Amino acid sequence: MAEEKNxxxxxxxxxxxxxxxxxxxxxxxxxxxxxxxTEVEEQEEPEVHPLEIELNELKDRLxxxxxxxxxxxxxxxxxxxxQAKYRAQGFIEKLLPAxxxxxxxxxxxxxxxxxxxxxxxxxxxxxxxxxxxxxEGVEPIPTxxxxxxxxxxxxxxxxxxxxxxxxxxxxxLQKGYKLKDRVIRHSMVKVNQ
Numbered sequence: 182m183a184e185e186k187n188x189x190x191x192x193x194x195x196x197x198x199x200x201x202x203x204x205x206x207x208x209x210x211x212x213x214x215x216x217x218x219t220e221v222e223e224q225e226e227p228e229v230h231p232l233e234i235e236l237n238e239l240k241d242r243l244x245x246x247x248x249x250x251x252x253x254x255x256x257x258x259x260x261x262x263x264q265a266k267y268r269a270q271g272f273i274e275k276l277l278p279a280x281x282x283x284x285x286x287x288x289x290x291x292x293x294x295x296x297x298x299x300x301x302x303x304x305x306x307x308x309x310x311x312x313x314x315x316x317e318g319v320e321p322i323p324t325x326x327x328x329x330x331x332x333x334x335x336x337x338x339x340x341x342x343x344x345x346x347x348x349x350x351x352x353x354l355q356k357g358y359k360l361k362d363r364v365i366r367h368s369m370v371k372v373n374q
Contacts (some may be wrong), residue, residue, distance in 0.1 A: 196259045210282075222295070224354070226320075228244050238344045266318075266359060267361070267363060269317050269360070270360055270363070270365055273314065273317065273319055273358070273360060273365060274365055274366070276310075276314075277365075277366055278360060280307075280311075280314075281355065281356070283306070283307045283310070283353070284307070284356070286300075286303055287300065287303060287304060287307060301347055317360070318360055318361040319358055319359070319365075320357070320358065320359055321356050321357065321358055321359075322334070322357035322358060322359055322364070322367075322368045324333035324350050324353040324356075324368045324370050325350055325351075325352065325353055325374065326349065326350065327349070327350050328346075328349055328350070329348045329349070329370070329372045332364065333357060333359075333364060333367060333368060334350065334367055334368045334369075334372075335367040335368065335369050336370060336371075337354055337369045337370065337371065338371040338372070339371070339372050339373075339374050340371050340372070340373060340374070341373065341374050342373050347374060348372060348373065349373045350372055350373075351372065351373050352370065352371040352373070353370055354370060354371065355367055355368065355369040356368060357369070
């Protein structure tokens with residue numbers, strides 16, 4: 182009898198060991214496998230979802246960086262073009278007072294033959310300077326008879342003259358100039374009221 186009890190205890194221990202080691206009942210094993218498979222599937226879904234979100238964020242960031250880079254390239258190109266277009270502006274602005282003095286000198290009426298010859302030489306130099314400025318894109322701003330435009334003209338005086346419309350320029354006091362499409366000096370003018 183003691184032997185039978187011993188055998189029964191050994192059989193129970195063996196079965197318990199098999200169950201603990203995973204060699205026991207196949208129904209329990211399948212259920213465990215099914216549960217663990219479901220857990221794995223459930224765990225994968227949350228991991229994939231954040232990865233997709235991160236991927237979309239990275240794609241958006243890449244698109245923004247590309248757009249920023251294209252904007253930077255465009256701005257740099259425009260700045261270089263503007264710099265090349267207006268490269269002579271500083272020099273021309275310094276030259277304008279000398280050009281004004283040339284014009285004032287040419288208004289003098291010479292009385293002697295020598296003064297007339299000197300005036301002719303000055304006119305030639307003045308025309309050469311004008312031509313060089315024209316080749317650089319400098320042109321005088323039209324004034325007399327034109328309507329006043331605050332973007333081009335600076336009104337110094339207002340007068341009441343007959344024969345002129347309101348806001349029409351009566352007289353130019355100092356020439357204004359444009360470099361291509363940029364005003365580098367406004368014309369000083371008298372404007373009719």
